[in-house]
Structure formats: structure tokens, C-alpha cells
Amino acid sequence: MKLMQHMYTRHKEKLSRWAKIGSKAILASFIGLILISCVTPPEKPVQTFIASDVPSVLVVTSNQSVERYRLAEDAFMKTMHDTNIQTINLQNNHAPVETIQDAMNSNHYDVIYGIGAKALGSIDHIAPEQPTVFSSVLNWRQFQQQPNYYGVSSDIAPASQLAMFKHFFPDVKRLTVLFSKTNRALVKQALKACRELGLTLNAIEIDTPRDLSIYLDDAFNNTDALWLISDPVVLDSTKNARLIFNRAEQAKRPVFATNEFFSEYGSTLTISADLPTVGRQAVIYVNKLIKQQPPAMKVQFPAGSKISLNLKKVESYQLHLNYDALDSVNDLIE
Amino acid sequence: MHSKLKRIIQKVSATVLLLITFACASAETPLTIYFYNPEININRNSILKHKFDQFLASFGNYQFQPVNDQATFEQLVKNEPDALFMMSSWLFHSLKDEITLQAQLVGMKNGSAYYKKLLVVDKNTSTSNITDLTIASAGSKKYSLAVLKGMQSGHNLTPANADQLLIVPKDVDALLAVGFGMAQAALCTEDSFEQLNTLYKNQYDQLKVIGRSQVFPRLTVVASNKPSDIQDQLLTLIDQMSDTPTGKIPLSILGLDSWTHIENAESFYKTGFQLSQESRGGRKP
Missing domain, CATH: 3.40.50.2300 (Response regulator)
Structure with missing residues (x-):
């Protein structure tokens, strides 16, 4: 019984020491979080990852908070490499055309990847000639006449x-x-x-x-x-x-x-x-367009x-x- | 006021830590089967966990835990000697020099514990530029490239660039991707290719095989070379999954009919599996 009491007292002392350290750490983290939130700028719609002498791709997503768009974009970003990628999220963006135009004025892009109808519609408005790949666009047939547009349709064959x-x-x-x-x-x-x-x-x-x-x-x-x-x-x-x-x-x-x-x-x-597969199909299209090898099919069915x-x-x-x-x-x- | 608040926070923190410590000590840790298979890409970890846990629940304190990435899984294999591991034999073979675990069970399908991978293309595809083709595969990039590199063929089948691999969820997707032009070649199992013959003969007839892999053992259950009693019980349960309706469903999701013992694990490394004729001999739940 004495042993148990002794063990309990020692355990309690140890825990008390940890608790002191823990409470200080919690307080410090809390203050840190407040400071970080004060100095972090608000989220920008445009994120840039630019390096030199490598091809550049602009990824325009209609709304990154929508899962079907996000899954394709995530798989694209994960699979695409050796490329400068700039992303634009059009979520809550009431001037999508201007946002894309600004990005295109400040950089040259070899290919644009548009995810969702809002993204593709906006790209089409300012860059109908630009090599473009699209996915998650239900009304993709209306963009079929654009000579440099390629994409993945929404439904399985x-x-x-x-x-x-x-x-x-x-x-x-x-x-x-x-x-x-x-x-x-x-x-x-x-x-x-x-x-x-x-x-x-x-x-x-x-x-x-x-x-x-x-x-x-x-x-x-x-x-x-x-x-x-x-x-x-x-x-x-x-x-x-x-x-x-x-x-x-x-x-x-x-x-x-x-x-x-x-x-x-x-x-x-x-x-x-399967939307991650759609994102990976887009990578294959983009790579072909970067190499100026026009893909054999203008629009593919989703492969997964x-x-x-x-x-x-x-x-x-x-x-x-x-x-x-x-x-x-x-x-x-x- | 400040020091009083500090004391209260300290007391509350101490109590919470104490409670957590006691809770952890009192709760029995379940025996875990960790799962990772780079041979398939289909995202169904949640249903696998659900169906395996449903099957295991009535037998004891066991759990099934799929793992998403190879590095994490390899760490678990090296650092969790009490667990069981369900993994592709290809991965097990690549880890065999680093671990002391042993292959205990192997999956069976259509009476065979082995499978072969094939590289198939459209009948009209020229074999002069195979390294430039887009290859659809349900395996991870690392696995697919390793299989392609080891294939027996009159041609070099390794893609010129790893980006030519289109990773799809399952073999049937890879095969149909060739049929509908999303890829020019498919890396698939011989079983899946033959299944396409039954399912969609017109598509099957449009394809030809241009490469064959060596024979691989199917999905493998790996454990300590001297399993404890509880590990042994769990191995027996897994071995007998096909005997119960709740066990059949997770087996089917894995693409298997049943499991069988690996009688001589030593020969696994040298000449392949030596399979027991009595797959359920020895162990009882």
C-alpha cells in the first residue's frame, strides 16, 4: 500500500512538472498563433512557383473548395514536375477574366490547365488560341472548335x-x-x-x-x-x-x-x-503540348x-x- | 490572480495527463494487421478497413489498418514486431534483407498462388517505338517500372520517361484505356486480361501481348518467424476467412478466393513458395 502511495506521489510530482511545462507551451503556442495570424497576409487567389529555363503552366481552378476540382488539381500538382506552375483559384472571384489576364501579362505560359466551366469559360474569353487542357467541364462540347483545346470529359465511356x-x-x-x-x-x-x-x-x-x-x-x-x-x-x-x-x-x-x-x-x-486519374491524364496532355506534340485525341474519356x-x-x-x-x-x- | 489561474491550469493539465495515462494503461492494445499493396492503386482503404474490422470483431481484439504510403509502411514493418503485415510479395521481397519477418500466408485466386503481369497493346501498334507509348497501370510508378524492366520480351519495354505511365485505379481501367485511346499500352495481370476475354471479347480481340513478367506470388501475410500465440490465432483466422460470409467479402475486395500456408519460408527467397496441400492444416481459431 505504501509502495503504491509512493508511486502515486512520484507520478503526481512528475505530472505536475510536465503540466507546468505543458501549460507554458500551450500559452506560448497560443500567443504565437495570434502573432502569426496578425502578420500573415490574406490568402491570394494567385500562387506562384516560378523558376527559370523550364516550361511554365498556369492552372486555373473554378473553385478549390469543391472536391471534384480539388482532387484533379491535387493529382495534377503531385504528378507534374520539372515545370513552373502558377495556380489561380477563382473561388469568390468576381473578375476571373481580369485575374487570368493579369497573370498572363506578367508571365509567359506554355500551357493552361482549366478545371471546371468557370475556369475554361474565362480562359476561352481571353486566350482562345492558347494551348489549353481542361477537365470537369460538363459543357465541353461548346469549346470543341478551339484548335488548341484538349481535355478529359466528365463521364466514363x-x-x-x-x-x-x-x-x-x-x-x-x-x-x-x-x-x-x-x-x-x-x-x-x-x-x-x-x-x-x-x-x-x-x-x-x-x-x-x-x-x-x-x-x-x-x-x-x-x-x-x-x-x-x-x-x-x-x-x-x-x-x-x-x-x-x-x-x-x-x-x-x-x-x-x-x-x-x-x-x-x-x-x-x-x-x-476517378478524379485523381483525370488530373494525371491532364499531365500527359500538358507534357505533350509542352513538347509541341499535338495529342492524337482532342477529348478523352476519363481513364479511371x-x-x-x-x-x-x-x-x-x-x-x-x-x-x-x-x-x-x-x-x-x- | 494570474498565479491562481496558473495553478488551476496546472492542476487541470495534471489531472488530464493522469487520466490519459491510466486510460492508456488500462486499454488493451489490439493486435494490428497493417496493409499496403503498391500493385493496386484503387482508393478503397476505408471499405477494406470496415469489412476487415467487421470480420475480426467477433474473434478478439484485432484491427486492420491500411497504410497510404510505402515509407510509413516500411517503418512499421521494421519497428512493430508484434504486428502482422499484409503486403505485396514484390514489396516483401524487396525488404527481405532488412527484416527478420517471415512470409506466413499467400493469397489464392482460381487455385493459384501466383500471377504474371502482361504488357498489352492495340493490335495495330507498331513495336518499333514501344518506349514512347503511354502505359496505363494500376500499380505504383516504382512497382510498374520495376515490373516493366524485368519483363521478357524481344523489345525494350521500359518507358523513355516515367511520365509516360498513367496510373489508374485498377487493371480493367488500364485495359479499357487502351481500347478507348486514353493509353497505348496496359500493364495488367494475366487474370485480368483473361477476364476481359469473358467480359468484352471485342475489346480483348483488339489487343496483343508484347511482354510477360516473371511469376510473382500473390498478396502475402508476413509475421515474426516465431509467431506468438495471439499472432498464431490471428494467422489462423485470416487463413480461414473464406469459410465465413463476413470473411469472404474482404477477401473478394482484395481480389482473392482464399489464403494458403507457406510451408517452407526459406525457399520463398530462393525457389518461390512451397505451398501446403492442406491449406488449413495446423491452426484453429
């Missing part, structure tokens, strides 16, 4: 998506897709891929968002799953998205989606672009996929899941 559906659910043979005229070319590619993959695709074109409810019953008849693509007419509102998922639930049919966002709505399988699987839906709809495909999954919803 339709054939890759369909192949993955088949890989996960070998019993799913008949798919339905709802689309509008914007996606006619994509659906044409998908029909070809389905023939190659031994799948049947029931493609239903709709003209206006109002038509959706009319065609939804057809969509779930004689089909094993609904393939939900990013279509501006089909998915024109949250209301329409909810309507689709409610009908799918009633019909006990899985929805395979192309955007992670729909995992929350109850998609059974979601295949979206991110897959989310909802096991609750798999069970609820009694789907036959190929367990070998689980080595491709990033997220499991249970």
Missing part, C-alpha cells in the same frame, strides 16, 4: 460503363435508358457496345421533362435495370430524379447511374470518373473509374452479384 454493369451483374441482360436529343450520339455508341457485350438496350428518347412521367412505366417494363445517364432533359429537376428512383423502387428494378450524387437517391451501382455498390439494393432486388467484381469497388453501401 458508355461502353466501359456497360461492361462494368455486365461484370457486376451477369444476369442483367436488358437495360433501358431515357435520353434527349443532346445524348443521341452517346446512345448510338451505347447501342453498338450493347451488341458487342450481348446486352439489349431499350433506348427511349424524350423531348421535354414533362414527358418523363409518361415514359417511365415503359422504362420499367421488360427491363432488368435502368441506366441513368447525365441528361439535361431527363434530369432537369430534383423532382424528376426522385420520380425515377421512386418508380424504380416500386418496380424493384436497379438503377445504374453515372454520377456519385445518385448513390444518395438509391442507385444500385454508380460508375463515375470510381465504383459505388449498394448492397442493400442488391439484396432487396435479389440480384445475382458477381463477387469477383468486388475487387473493383471503392464504396460499399450497406
Whole structure:
């Protein structure tokens, strides 16, 4: 008992000494933090890492606080080397064109990498001739005419998506897709891929968002799953998205989606672009442009996929899941 | 007033430290399986941890801990002799001279504990400029370059520049990247290439193999050469994962069907694994 008391007293003395040191350190850190915050200038939208005699790249991001932009930019910065890189964050920037113009006036850039529509739109406004690489731009087709613009599109290749559906659910043979005229070319590619993959695709074109409810019953008849693509007419509102998922639930049919966002709505399988891979694809484009070797393809599909699987839906709809495909999954919803 | 406040802060700090000390002393440290695999790039550490911990929870105080970078993992391998390590055999082989740990289990897929890497290109790709191609690979850059360098081929397959490697999450991405023009070559396992044949024959038919690696053992579980009782129990649990539904899911996520013992670890370094015919012999949970 005495020994324990002695040990306790010694332990207490030691702790008291540490506590004195600790409290002084905490106080010093606190004062230090206040001083640092007083002398640190406010964050600038433009960050420069310039050295001489090496190629220069300007990276313009629509909003660095948005994960889908940040992941691509981080992977780009991590992979790109032997290059001077200047970054511009257009978050809360109400004069993006002027900001980019200022940067271009003060330095020469071999290539610009624009992430997001705000970034690419602003670059296009002042530098339509400049060798430019883009990613995370949904309406990239409107920049297709620019001779020196190259980029990575937002959605995985339709054939890759369909192949993955088949890989996960070998019993799913008949798919339905709802689309509008914007996606006619994509659906044409998908029909070809389905023939190659031994799948049947029931493609239903709709003209206006109002038509959706009319065609939804057809969509779930004689089909094993609904393939939900990013279509501006089909998915024109949250209301329409909810309507689709409610009908799918009633019909006990899985929805395979192309955007992670729909995992929350109850998609059974979601295949979206892996954004760090998109950033690395941009590096390959930029390196080719620096070497003045024009890339063979002006716009590429994302090369990496991110897959989310909802096991609750798999069970609820009694789907036959190929367990070998689980080595491709990033997220499991249970 | 100031000295009174100081005394209060000191007392509070002392109490907090005391509580932390007691809490640490009373809590039993779980036996950890550290995981790192540079052969795949897919970001799924959170689901691996979740599914492994779910499987291990009912058997004892064990935990699964994926590690993001090789340097941290190597430090753990060198400094945590009580832990178990799940790693690529390639990495284990590269560390073998620096550590005293021993390969205990190896992963099995389709009845084989081995795999080969292939370099595949589009059928129409000329083999005269292979070193200039963009190569999609699911492995880390260091691993991919090492595999390419060791490949048997009539050509030099090492890229002229490491920037020509496009790191993608998984083999199927690498293969489809060739099919859709994002890369001109894919570094993938023989299993994945054959899987493409079943999955998407048209794409498979467009590709040709231009390089083959040596045979590598699959994912390996490494532990002390004289495992303690608790380490032995955990090794047995891992070995028997494929027998339970909660064990099958994390195994499938790793791309494996089961594990098997490495009977003669010495020969691992020299002639490869000698696999036990009775993969589950000896250990019981």
C-alpha cells in the first residue's frame, strides 16, 4: 500500500512538472498563433512557383473548395514536375477574366490547365488560341472548335460503363435508358457496345421533362435495370430524379447511374470518373503540348473509374452479384 | 490572480495527463494487421478497413489498418514486431534483407498462388517505338517500372520517361484505356486480361501481348518467424476467412478466393513458395 502511495506521489510530482511545462507551451503556442495570424497576409487567389529555363503552366481552378476540382488539381500538382506552375483559384472571384489576364501579362505560359466551366469559360474569353487542357467541364462540347483545346470529359465511356454493369451483374441482360436529343450520339455508341457485350438496350428518347412521367412505366417494363445517364432533359429537376428512383423502387428494378450524387437517391451501382486519374491524364496532355506534340485525341474519356455498390439494393432486388467484381469497388453501401 | 489561474491550469493539465495515462494503461492494445499493396492503386482503404474490422470483431481484439504510403509502411514493418503485415510479395521481397519477418500466408485466386503481369497493346501498334507509348497501370510508378524492366520480351519495354505511365485505379481501367485511346499500352495481370476475354471479347480481340513478367506470388501475410500465440490465432483466422460470409467479402475486395500456408519460408527467397496441400492444416481459431 505504501509502495503504491509512493508511486502515486512520484507520478503526481512528475505530472505536475510536465503540466507546468505543458501549460507554458500551450500559452506560448497560443500567443504565437495570434502573432502569426496578425502578420500573415490574406490568402491570394494567385500562387506562384516560378523558376527559370523550364516550361511554365498556369492552372486555373473554378473553385478549390469543391472536391471534384480539388482532387484533379491535387493529382495534377503531385504528378507534374520539372515545370513552373502558377495556380489561380477563382473561388469568390468576381473578375476571373481580369485575374487570368493579369497573370498572363506578367508571365509567359506554355500551357493552361482549366478545371471546371468557370475556369475554361474565362480562359476561352481571353486566350482562345492558347494551348489549353481542361477537365470537369460538363459543357465541353461548346469549346470543341478551339484548335488548341484538349481535355478529359466528365463521364466514363458508355461502353466501359456497360461492361462494368455486365461484370457486376451477369444476369442483367436488358437495360433501358431515357435520353434527349443532346445524348443521341452517346446512345448510338451505347447501342453498338450493347451488341458487342450481348446486352439489349431499350433506348427511349424524350423531348421535354414533362414527358418523363409518361415514359417511365415503359422504362420499367421488360427491363432488368435502368441506366441513368447525365441528361439535361431527363434530369432537369430534383423532382424528376426522385420520380425515377421512386418508380424504380416500386418496380424493384436497379438503377445504374453515372454520377456519385445518385448513390444518395438509391442507385444500385454508380460508375463515375476517378478524379485523381483525370488530373494525371491532364499531365500527359500538358507534357505533350509542352513538347509541341499535338495529342492524337482532342477529348478523352476519363481513364479511371470510381465504383459505388449498394448492397442493400442488391439484396432487396435479389440480384445475382458477381463477387469477383468486388475487387473493383471503392464504396460499399450497406 | 494570474498565479491562481496558473495553478488551476496546472492542476487541470495534471489531472488530464493522469487520466490519459491510466486510460492508456488500462486499454488493451489490439493486435494490428497493417496493409499496403503498391500493385493496386484503387482508393478503397476505408471499405477494406470496415469489412476487415467487421470480420475480426467477433474473434478478439484485432484491427486492420491500411497504410497510404510505402515509407510509413516500411517503418512499421521494421519497428512493430508484434504486428502482422499484409503486403505485396514484390514489396516483401524487396525488404527481405532488412527484416527478420517471415512470409506466413499467400493469397489464392482460381487455385493459384501466383500471377504474371502482361504488357498489352492495340493490335495495330507498331513495336518499333514501344518506349514512347503511354502505359496505363494500376500499380505504383516504382512497382510498374520495376515490373516493366524485368519483363521478357524481344523489345525494350521500359518507358523513355516515367511520365509516360498513367496510373489508374485498377487493371480493367488500364485495359479499357487502351481500347478507348486514353493509353497505348496496359500493364495488367494475366487474370485480368483473361477476364476481359469473358467480359468484352471485342475489346480483348483488339489487343496483343508484347511482354510477360516473371511469376510473382500473390498478396502475402508476413509475421515474426516465431509467431506468438495471439499472432498464431490471428494467422489462423485470416487463413480461414473464406469459410465465413463476413470473411469472404474482404477477401473478394482484395481480389482473392482464399489464403494458403507457406510451408517452407526459406525457399520463398530462393525457389518461390512451397505451398501446403492442406491449406488449413495446423491452426484453429
